Amino acid sequence: MRMAMSYQQTTTGVKKSPPDTPVGWTEERLAALRSARALAHGSRTLWEIARHTGGRFLPPASAEERTAWPLTDSQKERLAASWREPIEPLAEYLDRHGICAIFADDPGYPAELLRIPDPPYVIFLRGTPLRDEVRIAIVGTRRMTSYGRRSAAFFGGELGRAGITVVSGLATGIDAESHRACIDAGGRAVAVLPGGVDDASVVPRSNMTLVRDxxxxxxxxASEHLPGTDMKPYSFLYRNRIIAGLSNAVLIVEGDHDSGALVTARLALEQGKEVLAVPGSIWSRASKGPNRLLADGARLCESMQDIWEALGMDGREARRTTQARSGLPPTPAENCILELCGEERTADELARLSGFSAQEVASALSLLELKGRILNVGPKTFLRLP
Incomplete structure (x- = not known):
């Protein structure tokens, strides 16, 4: 792994005292960051260590413990070298540049990602923290046609106006067009990057203005990689699982039969997400991918109504849902009902056990459903979502 910036200074011939721990960084979190630095592109390895040690990344106390860690000899050497280097300068660099590292056991880790088959152990965020919100991914080819450009701009803009967050990969073409249309319409965008989220790691460089906007x-x-991490040929495909994982549904605009956008569609289907596709000309290579998806059973997307149907709501309800999820703190009734709904409960049971009136319980249940905190599993029966 290379760092595109210098976040660590060395002083030859001077004995340095241990650096102070940066604010908000516990010893355990610094140890996890140290492991992430040593094992770049090793999300699965980080999970293996966490399972082996119970989530502790502190250096093993004995040679026997070190030998037992589920690592190759090369990985053990890199990790041992990382333990000898201070990690505090990197933590300070992240803090100074507004980059938040969220580990799988941190409270702010996106719950949606824990539900996918191969979640990143750590995700780095820059900008506004991820919210509890409705998100649609729009992805497609870098070599878009004028038809693809119009389609991406239309759906990105309409989703932005409806208060739906657009997720994509910041690539040239459909990704960038949908991001631009969304924010120009007053919406919010989440860009999942194949490298770090620092300015020096952004690719393509032509999208730096879009990043700032x-x-x-x-x-x-968002990215699973530290700032400055070398991108590998597979980095672009690996980030697609995060794009799909953060989204309620995925819309494919254009792409050839071997487009990376189809990988995102496949991953979304494996995650149980709705996949939509914009139909295209039989003469256009850029439409071969979406047309194949439609033949295989993807949902046809010709208008915003198709998206609302995929989400099980209409445009007005979508905006209300997004506002409810992102804006309102829980009431005492909501907190009580959430506690009780660790197992299936009827509305009558909740009123009896909570001490709140039937009207207060009904109101709290409606808000919790809008916020995505509980699920209606049967006639007036509810269960708390993980």
């Missing part, structure tokens, strides 16, 4: 419009940059 996304951040200025209350948006978010």
């Amino acid at each position: 996304i951040l200025a419009a209350d948006g978010t940059l």
